[in-house]
Amino acid sequence: MVRPTRALFASYASTLRLPKSSFPARPSNADKYVKRCTDELYQWQRAHRPAPELLSTQSGKDGRNVDGDFVLHDGPPYANGSLHVGHALNKILKDIVCRFQLSRGKRVHYVPGWDCHGLPIELKALQENSTETGSNIGQNGPTSNETTEAAVVVRNKARKLAMRAIKEQMKGFREWAVMGDWNNAYKTLDKDFEMRQLAIFKEMVERGLIYRQNKPVYWSPSSGTALAEAELEYDENHISPAVFIKFPLLEYSEALKRTFDISDHKVSLLIWTTTPWTLPANQAIAVNRALKYAVIKDPQSPSNGRLIVAESRLEHLQSFFPSNPLEVVGETLCGSDLTNGLSYLNPLRQLSGMPILHADFVSESSGTGLVHLAPGHGMDDYNVCKDLGIAAIAPVDDHGRFTSQGLPSKLSKRIEGFPVQGEGTKAILDFLENSAKFDDADTSLVLASHQFKHKYPIDWRTKKPVIIRATEQWFADVGSIQNMSLEALQSVQFVPDSGKTRLENFVLGRSQWCVSRQRAWGVPIPALYRVDDSGKVVEAIMTGETIDHIIKVFQERGIDAWWTNPKNDPAWIPPNLSGNFIRGRDTMDVWFDSGTSWTLLPKRSADQPLADVYLEGTDQHRGWFQSSLLTHIAHQSIKKGNSVPPMAPFRTLITHGFTLDQDGRKMSKSLGNVISPEQITSGSLLPPLKRKKLKCKAQNVDEKPTYDSMGSDALRLWVANSDYTKDVVIGQPILQSINSSLQKYRVTFKWLLGVLSDFKFTSSDQRPYISREHALTLADRIALHQLAQTSTAVHTAYCAHETFKAVAHLNKFISHSLSAVYFETLKDRLYAGAAADRRSAQVVLYHVLSELLSMLAPVTPLLVEEVWDFMPTQVKEAMEHPARRVWSPFKTGADERERKEMDCKIDTLLALHSEVKGLQEKARAEGSMGSSLESELWLFVPQNLVRNDGFSRHIFGKDVQSELMGLLVVSNVEILGERDSTLGDVTVWAEKTISLLGNGVRLLLGPPKNEKCPRCWRYMAAQKEELCGRCYDVVHEINGS
Structure with a gap:
């Protein structure tokens, strides 16, 4: 095939309408766009929202319907360190919610806050000056003057640290384009906040x-x-020293005397504990009346005497003495036999007459069926002993060291000052193993010991037990107020439901x-x-x-x-x-601090929650969500004559998971897998960009690598793309996908801005699908139909707080419906077509551009603002700013029958498009063709499809042949009957018979019969180096001849 020369092509270049846009390939001037889409936008919407269409006749005191306001209450992060990706996940999710509500016409109320008090900040303040310690600050009740002076020092340091952290964190949040009332951010150290908090506390005191x-x-x-329960974490693999301890009986019940001859035998109660350090505080032993108990002996160790244990725990106990078979002596006893007339000796405290009690929590699932009670060291123990007037003693100081409180000097000399969970435990066990310390013991009171792995609470900040x-x-x-709190939750929407x-x-x-x-x-x-x-x-x-x-x-x-x-x-x-x-x-x-932050929210009618949304990590169910609920319900319960049902301070409660690395591991400095938000925005987690090779110059090997920085929108898109209802994974593979999506957005917008550079909007362009003035092609109608479907799906996903689904719909539409199909079909019309054909395509692209900006505005506000900045003037004048317009899903105006028919057309055409691409790839692989336009397609279609008055005629009718050329990106399409033999002697590169609409359709792909047009490059010219008919008419139209 003879090809026209390059010079010939160049001669027609001036007659082509190629895209013209200076929109950059990479983000530019981020600071300018951040201010516009955050501070300026927030102030604007406070003055201009709710939108007029949301106003009703029943308005609030300010003349606006309360339903026109949207309140997202910020759960305050701790003001004690640098930002991490968990902060980004939380704050950006909130911002997306707020921006979407703004797009619905709501007036958004979002005041960021910080939690400024508490242990994390205090400890960090102390660490910054190692000469100061907190040892003399934490003291219960009244304190000395020295303690007061130390408290003043630490408070000053903590305040400065918190304010410094707030400044740093606020800067980061604002760089992420988080929109809010930053100038009035609340801090729990503010005097006004503290007074509000104290007022709620006073109400609860009075109640x-x-x-x-x-x-x-x-x-x-x-x-x-x-610590409160909300301040605990749990170590699933904690190792504790577990011991079996004998407590000698001093008095025997008649039931026990009938069981065996006790005259020559010492009998002990055998308990098992994983906290031997609590033994000095022992006040009683608990059994369960419903259990059966056995008296056992170890024939090989007669010095152990007789031991009482639950009958069902014998097998477990035997596992610790594999070579010493244990024997049951006499008949079994009921638990009630042990609570009548029996007492024991507490050898550590040298106290006799200690009681044996019944407790429901004693079970046969662990231990020996007998539990040592230390009411000063356990809530269950405390509850059992409290009603019987048994005191709760705890000979342990603030720093977890033994004191001499209530202990005999013989014991206190051995353990005082030792940490209970370390040396103190060893000292106690050593004391019990030395039988010479007790008049009634001639052998060790420790029967056996072992290491026990179990779940154990740790301090959430220090990570220590x-x-x-x-x-x-x-x-x-x-x-x-528990019932009221539970009742209030029934009207709350939870995302996720769990x-x-x-x-x-x-x-x-x-x-x-x-x-x-x-x-x-x-x-x-x-x-x-x-x-x-x-x-x-x-x-x-x-x-x-x-x-x-x-x-x-x-x-x-x-x-x-x-x-x-x-x-x-x-x-x-x-x-x-x-x-x-x-x-x-x-x-x-501090949970009381942040838990009363709802007092800052604007007042609403009594039947409306103060906030529309609370959104935090899943750990806040036990923390801020709970403390906010409890303090608010307590406040409601105090009001006299309050007939309003209990109400939570939030209408919707959304929780997100934690951030994990790409291998699903929790991030920690020790693992070296911590990812900072800055690494994401800078692109430094991705491979550096390849440098262009320089001619005649040596490469600078010391030159710093350049990364593909996509700015804060990369961080935001990662958040929006994540299913936050689960733990969220982040790593290089995911970020590469995010950057690719952003680059796709930018390429799409650059092309749209370029092809709309000369477009002038008219009133008839508002609804092109039903306007008689627009000669829309089948491809145009398909694009508008798919745009409407995508817009509805994205809007629905935002409404359901499923941002990740919204992004998925958007990406599919941009990559598949637009870039891979529609844009390819349009290029010939836009670049080389007649003015009328070009303008009809531009009308569709105008709506595509407008709707894409609306759909992306909550997620990538910086990109949207940048696109707006490069928008052609005449287009900008016709279009309302995407962040300020009231957005509802795009509609074509087609009725349900037409929509269903269009869906079927799209399925048919996409199937045909895919098959044609397959044939072209086969021919290209065999070296038969290069560009897709270097091919021609013949379709052998059954006559019933061509004659059908239904929609199949609009796909295979003779009048749509030229449209199919554009949709399938070939130079020509001929539609022939299935028995048509007029094809003649042509070269066929590839062929295939496929099923379409229930009929067999034969596809043949081969070289075009005509010559390549030097202007549009389609093979439609009758003679070499001549224009095709369409281009001839367009060029003459341009030249005015």
Whole structure:
């Protein structure tokens, strides 16, 4: 085949309408676009939203319908470090939700916040100055002047650290194009916030929900403070020393005497424990009346005497003595036989007459069926002993070391000062193994020991084991509002649905909330302590009246005055109190801080939740979600005559998973797999760009690599593309896909902007599908139909908070429907076609561009703003800004029958398109052809498809042959009858018979019969170096002849 010369092609270049756009291949001037799509947009929408169509006749006090407002309440991150990808996942998800609601015409209320108090910040402040320690700060109740001075120092350091972290984190959040009221961001260290928090606390005191009690709480020796359950994590592989301990019986019941002759035998109760350090606090032993118990002996070790264990646990116990068969002595006993008339010796404390009690929690699933009770170190133990007046003792200090409290000197000398979970445990076991220490023991009281792996609570910040320890603490009685809390959750929408059960279980599992902490950096619990002349605390005083008085002093002097004022300053004591008082030093649990942040939200009608959405990580079911719910329900329960059903502060509760590396592992510095947000925005996790080779110059081997930086939109698209309802994986393969998608977006927009450079919009262009003025081709109608389908699917996904599905629909539409099919069919019309044909295509592309920008606006606002900046002036004048328009799904105007018919057409044409591509690839592989336009297609179609008055005629009719050329990207298409033999003697490169619409259709692919047109490159010219008929007419039209 003779090919025209390059010079001939060039001579017609000026007659082609090629795309013209200066839109760059990489993001540019990000700072300018960030400001526009965040601060300026947020301020604009506060003044111009809700959209007029959302207003109703029943409006609020400000003249706007409350339903026109959308409130997303920000769960405050800790102000104690640099941002990580978990921050990005959280903040960007929130921003996408807010931007979508803005696109619906809502007025968005989003005020970012920071959690500024608490242990994490205090510890970091202390670490920054190693000469300061927290050892003398965490002290229960009243404190010394030295402690007060240390508290002032740490509070100042913690405040500075928090403010520094807030500044750094805010900068990062804003660079990610997170839109919000940053100038009025809330901080839990703000005086106004603290006063609101204290007001809620006062309400709960007046309602009787706050009380002080000496009872077991989770205690962190590494942090020196009590912890709430929400502040615990669990080590699934913790190893504890487990021991079987003998407690000698001193008195025997008649039932036991009938079982065997006890005159020459010592009998002991055998218990098993994984916390031997709690043995000095033993106050009783528990059995279960419903269990059967056996008396056993070890014939090979008669010095062990007789042992009482649950009959069902004998096999388990025997496993520790494989060479010593254990024997049952006499008949079995009922659990009730052991609770009547029996007592035992506590050898550690040298106390006799210790009771044996019944407890329902004693089971035959573990241990020996007997449980040693230390009410000072276990809640179950405490509950059993409390009703019987058995005291809870805990000879352990704030740092987890043994004290001498209530212990005989013989024992305290051996263990005092030792950490309970280390040297202290060894000292106790050594003491028990040395029988010479006890008059009644002639052998070791430790029967056996082993290492036991189990799940154990650890401090969520220090990652070190916690203990349970009885101390005087302030508690919130949340059990009394439990039913109201559960009722409130019934009207909440949960995303995902499993969040409901999870939050309900946490509410059900908590009857009390330890709200006091023994740290300096926080909001003080406003308690006064009456002291006697020696300075000893007599009682704690905290009422609504005393808190009111203290709040007034706070208003005048500030929170720090609680520590800086003299210890006996009378200004803090209400006039109605007489005697000597000092101020407490406990601070509130930080979950109470953030849990009362709903007090900052705008007021709404009583039947509306304060916030439309709370969105946080799944760990917040036990944390912020729960504390917000409980404090809000407590507040509601206090209102007199409140007839409104209990209501959560949130309408919808959304939770996301954690971020993992590409291998599904949790990120940690020790594993070296931590990924920072900056690595994503800079593209440095991806291979560097290849440098162009320089001619006649040596390459600079020291030159720094250049990365394909796609900016903050890369980070945002990764978030939007992730199924956040599960743990989210991030790594190089995923980020390569994200960058590819962004590059595809940019190429698409550059092309659209280029081909619309001369487009002028008219009113008739608004609904081209039904307008008589537009001669839309089949390809145009297909594109508009698919645009409407995609727009609806994306909008629906956003509504359901399924952003990842929205992105998937978008990517499929751009890559397959547009780039791979529609754009390819259009290029000839746009570049070389007649003016009318070009304009009809531009009308469709205008709507494609407009809708793509609307669909992407919540996810990639920087890209959308940049596209808007490069928009041709006449197009920009016709189009409303994509971030400010009210977006509803694009509609073609077609009825349901037409839509179904179009779906069938699309399926048929896509199947045909795929088969033709396959034939072309085969011919190309054999070297028969190059460009797709170097081929011609013959279709042998059954006559019933051609004659059919239905839609098949619009695919295979003679009048659509030219349209099929563009859709299939071939130079010519001939549609022939299945028996037609007019093809003649032509070369066939490839052929195939396929099934379309239930009929066999034969495809033949071969070389075009005509010559290549030097203008459009289609093989449609009658003679070599001549224009095809279409190009001849267009050129003459351009030249005005």
